[in-house]
Amino acid sequence: MSDQVGGPRPSGDVTYAQAVARQMFDRIADKWALLVVYRLGEGRLRFSELHSRIEGISHKMLTQTLRGLERDGVLTRHVFPTSPPSVEYALTEPGRELLEAVSVICRWTERHLPHIESARLGFDAAHQPGLTSP
Amino acid sequence: MSDQVGGPRPSGDVTYAQAVARQMFDRIADKWALLVVYRLGEGRLRFSELHSRIEGISHKMLTQTLRGLERDGVLTRHVFPTSPPSVEYALTEPGRELLEAVSVICRWTERHLPHIESARLGFDAAHQPGLTSP
DNA sequence: CTGGATCCTAAACGATACTG
């Protein structure tokens, strides 16, 4: 567990709120976390279901991400004591609200894909003057 | 220059759009990028101004982040040919819209700080019963 | 089926020094 643990915790300070906000920025700024939240928008999913739906995520990363999100109360973990143990994850109410925020990002991306593309082309062309095209 | 460059680019595919979206997730999932966009919400800022306002960011990271955001057309870079060269960065129109999305995340964080705190306390207590200090 | 622990490599990052 190399996760950042709160450590010393001053009382309700502005500085403290800022620090926590910074920590949350760290958590939000995690593409896997964003994708997990996004996928769980469809409803509760098992570990393996998440693993198969999120292309490219490793076993370890998924576990790690889920642990972090659970710790922050974004999702809940429900263990079914079946013979092959199965675990279901679901968004909490705050998690669902976070999903809305993530959706805003997604919509922004979709809306501006053409702009981004052309911007990248222009930028690359301007910064690689003598590069021939492959 | 170890930044991720587009690389091979298939034609206008659904898969391609998905890939670009994934790339954007990568960019969005960058706390420094988020903070830069957030700061530029106040208006155009110089390099040194950004550097002093974003606590903890290194010279290199700020440059790198600004380059990436400029490449994606999120912000513009304006160089003033003064004797000590000064450069101003400002959000583009898509950048301002991205700021709105980022603000949604921020508001979510503020609104759920108490929930997050208590969730973390509960989680840590449940997962570190008799742990003094690592 | 989950998930924890371990090893080990590739990548990110900070510090530093150097241009315009």
Add this chain to the structure above:
DNA sequence: CAGTATCGTTTAGGATCCAG
């Protein structure tokens, strides 16, 4: 002041093995 390049360190993350 703003930016690039190089270097050395740290760390994140993938592969693998083991346990409940």
